[in-house]
Amino acid sequence: MSSNPPANRWRRLFATGIDLLLFLVGAMIVTLVSGLLERAEAWEYQQLIPRVALIIFITYLLVHGLALYKYKHTLGKQWLKLRIVSTQSQQPLPFWKLLWLRGPFLPMLLLLAAGPLAVLPLLDSLLIFTRSKRCGHDYVAASQVVCVAIKRPAQETE
C-alpha cells in the first residue's frame, strides 16, 4: 500500500457524494423507524438537538460503521477503490480513529445548509486543494486517502 498515490480530488468528491447520499437515505429510515422526530416534544428547543444528534450517530453507525470496521473505509471509497491510510505508516487507520476522528466530518456536511455554520464543512473540504490533497479531517486523524492501484489479472499461459 505504501506506494499508492493520493486520491484524485474528483474521485474523492464522488465517493463523498455516495457516502452522503447513503447517509441521508439511512437517516430518513432511522428517523421514520425510530419515531424520534414524530412528536411535538421532539421539536422543542431543548430536545431537538440531542435527538438529531442521536439520529446522526445511529445512522452513521448503521450505514458506515460496519464498513469502517470491516474494510477500514466507507462504502463510497470501497466502490471507487480509495483507501484511508495513516500518513505515518501508510497502513489502514484503526477503527476508533476512523469512527471518532474522521467520522463526524461526514454528517458535518449537513451544516452546508445551516447558514453561517456552512463555513466549517467548507473549510474542511477546501483544504483538499492544498498540495498534499488532504482535507481538514485528514489532518485531524493524521490520515490520507489514496487510490488503490488497479491490479490486472495475470495473463494465462497456454
Next chain:
Amino acid sequence: MLPVKLPTMHKTNQFWLLALLLFGVSPMVTAQTCPSNAGTEHFSSTGWGLGTGNQRFQTDAEQSLRRDNISSLELAWAFALDSDSPHSYPLVTEDTVFIGTTEGRLLALDRDTGCLRWEFEANGGIRTGIVHGQVSTVAGTRPLLFFGTFQGRVHAVDPTDGTEVWQRDVRTHPFAVVTGTPAFHNNKLYVPVSSIEVVLAAIPIYSCCNFRGSMLALDAATGADQWRTFTINKEAEETGSHYFFVEEYGPSGAPVWSAPTIDADAGQLFFGTGENYSAPATKGSDAIFAVALADGQVRWQQQFTEQDAYNMSCETSAKHPNCPEENGPDLDFGAPPILATNKEGQRLLLIGQKSGDVRALNPDNGKLLWQQKLGLGGKLGGVHWGMALAPKQELLLVPMSDRSPFGKSPDETPGLTALNMNTGEVAWTQPAEDGCAGRSQCSSGFSAAIIATNDIVFAGQLNGLLSGYDIATGELLWQVDTWGEVDAVNGTAVGGAIDVHGPMVAGHNLFVSSGYGSFGQRGGNAFLAYRLKPDSNQSRGNATPASEVTP
C-alpha cells in the same frame, strides 16, 4: 433602510452591526432611564378591548382627540422595540405606557418622553396586549399587569416597579402559545390558548396533530387553575399513518387566537375559534362559544364555517401527507366578538370572520340576527384582528384586510366600513388607499385591529398609513405615514406594516406599533407615540396636561 447611520460609526462597530443585521437581530440601544416608578392611580383601559365587552371604544372621559383638534396630532416620541414583528398592545396609566416586546421584555415607558422607567424579563416573547386588573388578595387590593407569551406562559407583574407576582405555564401541548390577550374580571383571568402546531405540521415526518384549543380561567391573585374548557371535546386519536411509520392524529386545532369577551350581566364569556389542524373537522372550529364564567360550561356554540381543516403543510402542496383532505379554507375568528347594547336595550354580539362576513348574534342563544359580507376574505382576512364599536352612532366599524398571501386578486376590497349595528346596513365605506408606490412587501389592507372614539375611528394599514376617519361620514380627518426610519429615544426605529393589535388612544395620546414582518409584510420596530399639540387640548380626559410635558 438600515436602522442606524453607518457612515458615522467606527469600522469595527460597523462590522458587528452588519453581522447582527445579517443574523436578523435589530440593534437595541439602551433607552434613557427614568428615575421614578410607574404611576398606577388611573388606567385608561383594562386590556385589549379597552373594556370587557371588547368594543375597542374609548370614551370622551378617557381621551381628548376630537374632530376639531385632530389636525394637531403629531409625533411626540418613538421607541425602537427589539424585533421586526412587535406583537403587543399598550396599556396606559396617568404617566406610563406599558408595552411588551417579542424578545420577552415588558417595558414601562414614561408616557410623555418615552424614557424607560423599568423593564421585566418574561419567559418568552410577549405576544398579547397588556392587561390591568385590580386584584383582591389577603393583604388587600392591588393593581396587577397580566400578559401571555410565545412560550405558553402567563405572567402577573406589579405595575409599579415590574416585580413578578406569579407566572403560569398554561400549555397542554408543547407548542401551545398565548396569542389572544387574556381578560380580567372579578379576580379571575381568562386566558385563550392557541398553538403553532399548525406550522409544525408542515414537516412531513411530524405526526400531525393533537393540539386542542382551550379557554382557561386562573385565579388572578395566585395563577391557580379554576377551570379549562376545550374547543374539541375529546383528545386526538390515531386516524391513520403515512410513510409506513408516521402516525396521524385527529381531531385537533380549533385554537382560540383572540381575547375573550366578558358578559358580566349574563355570567358568561364569548370567544371565537380557528380551523381544525387535522381531520376529522369538528363543530368547534370557526365557531363562537359562550361559556359560563363560573365553571366554563358551554352554554352555546355556533359554527360558521363547516369542514375547515387546514395547516401550513397545505401551503407546500395539497398532496403533503399532513394536509387534511378538507384543505381549508382557513377562515378563523381572529377578531374577538364585540358585546353591545343598542338604544332599545337589545343586546348584540357582533362578530367578524376572516371570510369577510360580519354578523350579529343574540348573545343569549347564538341565533343569527343579521349578516353582511364585506370582502373577499381568505387566509389573511377578511376581518383579521379586530373591529370597533361607536355606541353613540350605533355603528360597527369593520376593517377589511382582504389580502391574499399569493398576489393581488381583482376581487379584493380592502377598506374600512361602518355598519348599522342593528341591521348590518352599510353606513359608509372608505376604500383602502393604495399607498404602495415604490414600496416592496407592501399591501393596502386594513389587517390590524382598529379603535373608535365618539368622533373618530383610527385605523392602520399594511402599507404603514395610520389614519383617523370621521365616525359619522368616513371622511379622512388625519393621516400619517409610519413607513421608514424615525429617530427614537433609544436610537433609530423603523416603521413598516401596521398589523395585529393596531392603535391605542388614551388622554391626548395615540400609540401604535409600526412594522410587522410576518406573512411577507414589511417588518419594523417602531413604537410611536403621537400627542396633541399643547394649545389644542380643549378637553383632556385623564391625560397629563400637555403644558406639563417635557419634550
